[in-house]
Amino acid sequence: xxxxxxxxxxxxxxxxxxxxxxxxxxxxxxxxxxxxxxxxxxxxxxxxxxxxxxxxxxxxxxxxxxxxxxxxxxxxxxxxxxxxxxxxxxxxxxxxxxxxxxxxxxxxxxxxxxxxxxxxxxxxxxxxxxxxxxxxxxxxxxxxxxxxxxxxxxxxxxxxxxxxxxxxxxxxxxxxxxxxxxxxxxxxxxxxxxxxxxxxxxxxxx
Numbered sequence: 360x361x362x363x364x365x366x367x368x369x370x371x372x373x374x375x376x377x378x379x380x381x382x383x384x385x386x387x388x389x390x391x392x393x394x395x396x397x398x399x400x401x402x403x404x405x406x407x408x409x410x411x412x413x414x415x416x417x418x419x420x421x422x423x424x425x426x427x428x429x430x431x432x433x434x435x436x437x438x439x440x441x442x443x444x445x446x447x448x449x450x451x452x453x454x455x456x457x458x459x460x461x462x463x464x465x466x467x468x469x470x471x472x473x474x475x476x477x478x479x480x481x482x483x484x485x486x487x488x489x490x491x492x493x494x495x496x497x498x499x500x501x502x503x504x505x506x507x508x509x510x511x512x513x514x515x516x517x518x519x520x521x522x523x524x525x526x527x528x529x530x531x532x533x534x535x536x537x538x539x540x541x542x543x544x545x546x547x548x549x550x551x552x553x554x555x556x557x558x559x560x561x562x563x564x565x
Contacts, residue, residue: 360491360537361544361559363405363499364507365425368394368530370417376452380415380441387420394530395421399428401532404556405497407431411490412501413439421530422501429499438482442505445472464520476519479509491537497559507533514541 369391372379379385387395402425412422412433418441422433447459447470462468483506490498504527511533512522527533527547534544534555544555 360495361405361497362487362490362535362537363402363407363497364510364533364535365398365402365421365499365501366504366507366527366529366531366533366547367413367415367418367421367501368392368398368424370529372417373529376454378444378447378450378452380444380448382414382440383416386416391417391421391529392424395424396428398530398532399425401550402499403428404551405499405559407497407499408495409434409490410499410501411436411439411486413441413503413506415441415503418501418503422499425499425501431499433501436486436500438486439500439502439506441503442479443472443474445470445474447473460520460523464523476509476512479506480513482506483510484513487535487537487541510535510541511543511546514543 369388370385371388372385374388407429410422410426410429410431410433412418412435414435414437426433459470463470507527508522508525511525512518525546531547531549532551533546536542536544545552
């Protein structure tokens with residue numbers, strides 16, 4: 360099975376630099392709409408059988424645009440939601456201040472109510488297991504930065520802090536092959552590499 364994880368396209372929260380796990384706030388920007396349309400066109404190369412999405416507004420809107428390109432109706436799955444941010448919810452990221460994750464890495468305080476790494480991994484892996492059990496071979500899943508990063512970290516054996524440098528831009532594609540185990544085929548891709556598309560076609564025709 361191939362899972363194409365897509366981080367939601369640019370949302371108002373990204374522009375305003377506000378941390379949010381709210382389900383119904385911060386829609387896509389005009390640029391975000393363009394990004395979603397572009398990645399939707401790119402994903403047609405995979406010929407997905409289904410598209411799933413986080414229940415968060417920015418992800419749902421991204422999935423709807425992609426779904427229109429693919430001729431698929433997005434299915435909401437709670438496990439793809441944004442990381443639970445606890446007391447960080449609604450906070451603005453100041454440009455010249457140290458990132459909150461760096462402060463945690465240095466052991467400077469804690470964030471009350473923050474969803475932990477293992478919890479994110481468990482729900483994301485549960486999603487993958489269920490989709491595979493349903494018999495799908497190619498799916499798209501629209502989610503968020505930290506949940507997608509947690510899956511990559513799981514495959515690579517990296518903790519939250521060790522995964523700091525993994526980049527997952529808005530509207531990028533992270534490809535995961537699910538067979539006997541999990542294999543990362545690409546991270547934060549703006550386009551699908553020809554070799555991946557070729558590999559997929561070879562498997563379909565095998």
